[in-house]
Amino acid sequence: MSESKGVLQGFKEFLMRGNVIELAVAVVVGAAFTNIVNAVVKGIINPIVGALGSQNLDHYQSCLTETCAKDPKTGAFADGIYILWGSVLSAALTFLITAAVVYFLMILPINKWKERQTARKADESIPADPTEIQLLIEIRDALIAQRTGSPSVPSSGAGIIGTQKTQQ
Incomplete structure (x- = not known):
């Protein structure tokens, strides 16, 4: 009985650590942020790319074999080997936009704030003239x-x- 109580107490301490709570908040914010990035890619990036061809990047593909055909009813690949490079391009653009927004709107301001805090502490530690x-x-x-x-x-x-x- 005391061993299970110790395990539960240890689990509670693990959950109450700051890192776990910060990680949980980051996952929730990241999930919400994914919807924003997907909307930007779908509403802005895809139409810009669509000016050159198909608005849906998933339609950009290449066939590796000589005989490539789609089923006219379902639109699925019926014959041949396809490389769906449009899907990879879409995922790469989504990643780059996400990374840029996270860096410029979260990481960069936090780093500048930390530098100011460090400079302020250094000024306070120097005795006044x-x-x-x-x-x-x-x-x-x-x-x-x-x-x-x-x-x-x-x-x-x-x-x-x-x-x-x-x-x-």
Whole structure:
């Protein structure tokens, strides 16, 4: 009983990991996005290609044998060996359009956002330049140290100037 409970607990932990949830969201968005890309290929790309011939890319084919015939009633291939290169072209165009849209509308903006976040974190980690008041305090401490001849005891705001020993 405890082993099955452990397996179920492990399965629950696996499902609740961020990667699995992100993957599930990506699959759902990808499925919805496929419909958009298919509509673009069917409504824009195919008519452009159709200006040269058939609007349906599946009709572009080549026969490898000398005798190629279609059944006039069904339109199916009755005789011969056909290469349906139009279907391959359609799938390749769909892939290229999908890849381009994913890259330009998702990957590129996310990468630029990450670069900005990294630059912002780098700017926050660099200490700010000392203010005029801090510099004046350092100069005052250095002058006091020169006058008294004792090593400088820097104030709370003192930096490089207040810690250096000056020669007279």
